[in-house]
Amino acid sequence: MTLHGKVAVVTGATRGCGRGIAVELGAAGATVYVTGRTTRSSASPMRRTETIEETAELVDAAGGTGIPVRCDFTSVSDVDALRDRIAADHGHVDVLVDDVWGGDPFVEFGTPWWESDLDRGIGVVRNGLDTHLITLHRLLPLVLARPGGLVVEVTDGDVEDYPGPVGIPYYLVKSGVRAIGRWLGEELAAVGATGLSVTPGFLRSEMMLEHFEVTEANWREGVEKDPNYIMAESPRYIGRAIAALAADPAVSRFAGRTLASWTLMREYGFTDLDGTRPDWGRWHDEVIKAGIDPTTVDASTYR
Template sequence: MTAKTVLVTGATRGCGRAIAVELGRGGATVYVTGRTTRGSSSPMQRSETIEETAELVDAAGGRGVPVRCDFTSVADVDALRERVEAESGGLDVLVDDVWGGDPFVDFERPYWESSLDDALTLVHNALDTHLIALHRLLPLVVRRPGGFVIEVTDGDDDEYVGAGIPYYLAKCGVRALGRALGAELAGRGCVGLSVTPGFLRSEAMLDLFGVAEPNWRDAVTGAGGPDFALSETPYYLARGVAALVNDPDAARFAGRTIASWTLMREYGVTDVDGTRPDWGRWYAEVHKAGRNPAEVDPAPYR
């Protein structure tokens, strides 16, 4: 990745942060974009900042460039594009990981009993932002044959598993963008696709379950439940993404949604603890088979 230029949207935390770091590990210049800075918090009210992510990129061996950008604002994205164009001339990799929907998800009530304002805000934050980012930033990618555009979603198919209609629409929409980008970019010598983690052990998820990374397994018998034994850090997907963009035959994945466990099988990547969580196999062999997760040994699935 030396001499490559990367831009990651939603790089403040989670998969966006980890992907920025792992691509920076290869020597890339990474524009780390998001809304939370050390001087200004976003409505997510999280403590992580784009400056922290940029410092992690630097420590990994790349060059992190933090740029505050609200992807609901066309003016913000225009300013970002102008800066990247002036400083780097174009982009080799665009990773689109904007989300901003957590406070507006309602997993408990039927859609018709939930807040319509929250539903519309979720979709606006999760899909309109991607359209704005792609419209303004794709020109920087297509001018460099061999580029990548990677959409980050949740789930590798469109099966509805009860997560709520607005959330389902948002994540299906991002997968659809990956399919469309695969077709649109193929004639430009670039690769477009989507990627997804499994049960993500993000900073917010750890907080939700009242654990930290060193003792995350305590939540398996607590708030996280038995499925949490198959959880993965954001770096698991990120390592797979780094392997993907360095694969000279990556175009075979164009238009697909590639899961962390698929990337593991393809490239042999491991999570930070050396394990290989396989959420896809766990879901198929435990949940779809009607087995009780609490009665299944998770060890063979890691």
């Protein structure tokens, strides 16, 4: 698997999935434009410490070339500036991964929509959907400058089932991103490119590690808060999934689909950082949906 000579753009690459994806694209040899709002000199409303410069350095260390570019994807002028820089540097984009989200701190989990804050809810939708529309409008021409481009929309979940008490804005964003992936599958196929959506499983993002009061080194202790955390996957897992897609000359067979880290693991055989292959989809179906006590299950058979 190699992406040497390929140009990739990852939106929302400051942390979480975006960082894991950027690093793994770099590990495969790509030049990666690492984009997001938080830099060493400028914080975003997320109020997190991770920066795009840190992600770019991780891309370099993995063997790729990381180029940090601050970009607020709610700002058309910011995205225009990003587009113009890439056009001047390379003239095209081979892989566009649209991972902008920035909504978790503003989602009112468990609050009925009619009792929630309207402005916060609308802000979640703007952060999660408007950003994707702006990104695609401005950057798709660079993807289409050469045949064979790949566009990946990053969502949460691979089905349209009721996702629990997450509120209308969250559900609208994540289902909307899947709908964008389906649209891209049809529209891009006619012009020599591939579009699709991808979801991680139970993600060990920086925010989730803090929530479970663990680190990447001792993450398994998070089962004390939630026994299903035994199936958590690092952000690099979804990164390896997308790197495998980007290196697959027959990736067009997946056009328009919503794929998952676990389905792509079955397809390509990659592992997570610890050498295991967490299968969140099978765990969800056979343990959670079946109502089985997860503490009674041998989790190693799902990894």
